Amino acid sequence: MTYTSHTDAERREMLETIGLEKIEDLFADIPKKMRASALELDGPLSETEVRREFARIADGNCDMTCSLFLGAGSYHHFIPAALSHLVMRSEFYTAYTPYQAEASQGMLQSIYEYQSMMCELTGMDVSNASMYDGATALYEAAIMAMRCARKRTRIIVDECINPLYRNVLATYAGNLDLELVHVPAKDGHTDVEAIAATLDDKTAAVLVSNPNFFGVVQDFSELAGKVHEYKALLVMSVNPVALGALKTPGEMGADIVTGEAQPFRSPMFFGGPYIGFMTTREKYVRKMPGRIISETVDEDGERGFVMTLQTREQHIRREKATSNICTNQGLLSLTVAVYLSLIGRDGFTALAEQNISKAAYAKKALTKVEGVSLKWKSPAFNEFVLSLPQDAEKVIENLTAEEKIVGGLPLKRYYEGMDNDVLVCVTEMNTREQIDEYAAALGRLI
């Protein structure tokens, strides 16, 4: 059989050791009426047949030569060649959660390196080992804030946050005693005054994003001050690539920082696996969900790394745990550490600058098309909203079908009154030629 090794003779001997005659006897505890009849499944297929089958299946996907201007939470970025060679060392990827620290120093140290880098990027003291993705990390931050601000149950949500994230928040929030209060966007950016006016002494946290869903970057220092006056927490969901250029959330006064670290190399993979991250200030560490790695020493005084503060976690605290999270995205935190090391300090800064530069060029090129304009002129990172003179869904559909250009995300489905608007993303992977072609094609279509 496929991945088992016993011969029939070995099976017989082993059964004899146990004192049984037939394999079926091992399952004698299953009542007769619960026995399954033969399963109806495809296969077994040999490796060669599997390759053929998946080559056929993959043909149903788009031609990968499309040029892509689609972001909205999942981003197309440069992946260094060395990356997969390191991450796919099987000592890493075939290991379980590092329960046995002495046999897991590789993974533990790499997560510690990841934590250190995420703290450095976000300007915070502590990072956990990872969350599932950007949306679930934001939800975990919201309920963490409720634990920090004791007995408060109100969460203010800025509507500039990715609508996909806000939908996920709503799914989970419905189960707990907490109230989500939404504050509408104002011209594509966070309405700081409206949020300040919504704060009260029941508010546990204010959730904002930076850059926001429309690509706009904003300084939240003033908002942080107001949030803190009410003894609430400021939670900021960030695109970490922007942190090569953007003032750190720590400097702005954020208390919990979360986001999606998929842009740090994870392929887009039709939505997952991605990696949510979370960093915070040291005073809140015991309220934080998920694994946390600490430096320590062994019996000889040599440096080593262990999972720490485990009494927050489900395997010890059970129903009183800070979260139920157990398996997280360990291999992807390793990936982030390797990626950031490979592109390095200057590479990271240059990456942010390239994204700003490409987006600036694209804004100019695309708005030269008759009838096309920028929705807002606010400072932005690598995404911006383009207003077309007609229904954006139709235009984007035709662009893809006729020109093999995936021109962005039409916003009709996500925001009222934005039928003609499209969210365009430009990264270091989009060449000048692609951008020029996009502009030319847009000109032909409208």
Add this chain to the structure above:
Amino acid sequence: MIPEDLKYTKSHEWIRVEGDIAVVGITHHAQHELGDIVFVELPEVGDEFETEDECATIESVKAASDIYCPVSGKVVEVNENLEDAPETINNSPYEDGWLFKVEMTDSSQLGALMTAEEYNEEISD
């Protein structure tokens, strides 16, 4: 290791009565079972509790133990030294390792607590 002059609970808290104030800590037996104590979360001064409300948490590396308030009342003082030196509970559970002081609202509740002898019997099972 069970002082005669204290009262005890089944959940291994001890209580020293000083007028209408009850000083609360955990027993030698409890700290031994927990092992090296690494963190203590205490109530805030002014918090009010009923008997058997959870009011503090004591953690070792691999376990967390909730502390239940043995008598109803208002917290008037907490042992702030424990924040930086939680191991004090291991070293001196009945003296320096006390947790908090409660101003009792109903001292008749003390009658329901165990004597040293009863507690000794309880833990020798």
Add this chain to the structure above:
Amino acid sequence: MKLILEKSKPGRKGVGLPKLDVPRVSAKKAWPKELVRSHQPKLPQLAENDVVRHYTNLSRRNYGVDQGFYPLGSCTMKYNPKINEEIAANCGFGALHPLMPEYLAQGALEVMFRLEKALCEISGFKHATLQPAAGAHGELTGIMLIKAYHRYHGKTNKNVMLVPDSAHGTNPASAVLAGYKIVELPSDDRGNVDIQAFRGALNDDVAGIMLTNPSTLGLLEENITEIANSLHERDALLYYDGANLNAVMGYARPGDMGFDVMHFNLHKTFSTPHGGGGPGSGPVAVNEKLVPFLPVPTVEHRDDHYFLNYDVPMSIGPLMTYYGNFAVMLRALVYILRNGAEGLKRVSEDAVLNANYVMQRLKEVGYTPSFPRRCMHEFVLNNSDKAKKGARTLDISKRLLDFGIHPATMYFPLIVKEAMMIEPTETESRETLDNFIEVMAQINREIDDNLDLLTQAPHNLPVKRLDDVRASREPVFRYKPGQE
């Protein structure tokens, strides 16, 4: 070993980015001053080879299932077939954006649709969602579905979830996140749910029960029929924790046992790698009662076309930003196709055979199983007799490391003293199992002959025992770069 951050050399350049082919626009030029980062983040400055050496050497300080035996109970550390990785890496799915128009993502949707069908067939359920990112996430999803069901039927009084004391810690933690109160049920002396306690706990406020079957003790629940019937009589539902599905494939289906909802761990039963702690994937399958509440989007097939359906009026909503850990689903489908029905049945047969063989042989060399019953795919030793002699389960485990064997799960389930939970899995050969038994026998002899060998183990790993107390009292969460 030094940290990568400690190896940094000022000015050294890493892998270069694509050439900038448009005019350079700096943040300072594009944005107001208050938005611009004041200092460069102190990331490493290294050449590619420095980074490759560092992480290659780090990998050598880690132990995966490719190196050897990994009988970590409850985690199903089976061999991870390489064809899974090849298909995931080479078939072009990596470049597929999740918001691509559906007609350009037919291949990915076909993978999801077929995996859902296969999981439903294996488990005896009607439909499944593939979104949950891990087992615990699946549990939360399943419990939210139960809650949605009761809400729909106006039974808002149902606010209690029953959880056996042998359950994974994630069970009670997940149910609390879904807003339930937990009532813990004790186990009896055969490792079943104590049926008297169960009857006593049953009332109209009970929304459901979370069961692992076989349980975390590796034992089948003998009273499952009574439990299922009496819960269903009160319109309470049964949740199946699929962590131990590897024991029963092709022999029993949770859907046929009376369960209403379950989660799978693709990273356990279906051979996808654990990645040192994720990514996993925890699909949730349901019977007809719960179908209307499944998370959006569901994956559907009509007129030769696959599509994402958001039109599910009673849905609990989306669980993730997109559709779950797709690349993990892809690997699981490869595994199921490689095995087919007969192969999966053989998986469970050999998994159970191996566990019983190891349990029997360990009994012969002086170890004590916690319950005197035949086990399923795993079993739990009670090492209290060894602990009395000074060799705790922790010491035996650390000593195993010296022999190149990953220890079993320690101190779980909580109801067994000095527990050691052993799950060999089906992919281990007779020689591997015999070697493990021989090593365990030797360790047992060492307890009497040279106890220090155990209490000071491990002896030949990159580090000795680490100071957990220090890491908890004075944790250090990050490296702080010095002045440069």
